[in-house]
Amino acid sequence: MNKEIVEVRKSFESSPFFSLVGFEVLYFEEGNVKIKLPVTNKLLNANETLHGGVHATMLDIIMGMTIRSVSKTRCTTINLDIHYIAPSTKGEIYATGKILKQGYKIVTAEAELIGEDGQLLAKGVGTFKLLRNEV
Numbered sequence: 001m002n003k004e005i006v007e008v009r010k011s012f013e014s015s016p017f018f019s020l021v022g023f024e025v026l027y028f029e030e031g032n033v034k035i036k037l038p039v040t041n042k043l044l045n046a047n048e049t050l051h052g053g054v055h056a057t058m059l060d061i062i063m064g065m066t067i068r069s070v071s072k073t074r075c076t077t078i079n080l081d082i083h084y085i086a087p088s089t090k091g092e093i094y095a096t097g098k099i100l101k102q103g104y105k106i107v108t109a110e111a112e113l114i115g116e117d118g119q120l121l122a123k124g125v126g127t128f129k130l131l132r133n134e135v
Contacts (some may be wrong), residue, residue, distance in 0.1 A: 004026065018061070022037065033062060105130050109125070
């Protein structure tokens with residue numbers, strides 16, 4: 001694995017928010033990233049299912065990670081569209097993403113959340129701005 005992609009991976013894994021939620025990187029290669037999240041009681045809503053905000057966060061993060069694995073450039077979310085398909089109450093969920101279209105400054109990506117039983121839980125499409133030469 002090249003040094004640049006190792007640094008990008010570390011930037012996510014060292015994020016306080018990333019560890020607070022409980023994400024774990026399963027693999028991080030250029031254009032091929034997968035993370036998992038154990039469903040814990042602290043992440044459940046009043047219906048005792050995984051909170052929709054957790055789905056949104058996981059979709060957003062996996063798309064950003066996938067984009068950065070390719071572009072090696074920081075990015076920020078411009079738009080995020082989520083389809084909630086099935087609830088989750090226990091076990092682990094997994095996220096993968098892919099780039100649909102990449103321009104010089106704007107990238108469109110999509111992602112899926114899958115339960116440990118293989119069931120599709122949520123899908124998302126996002127538009128991201130690459131922060132080239134910006135602080």
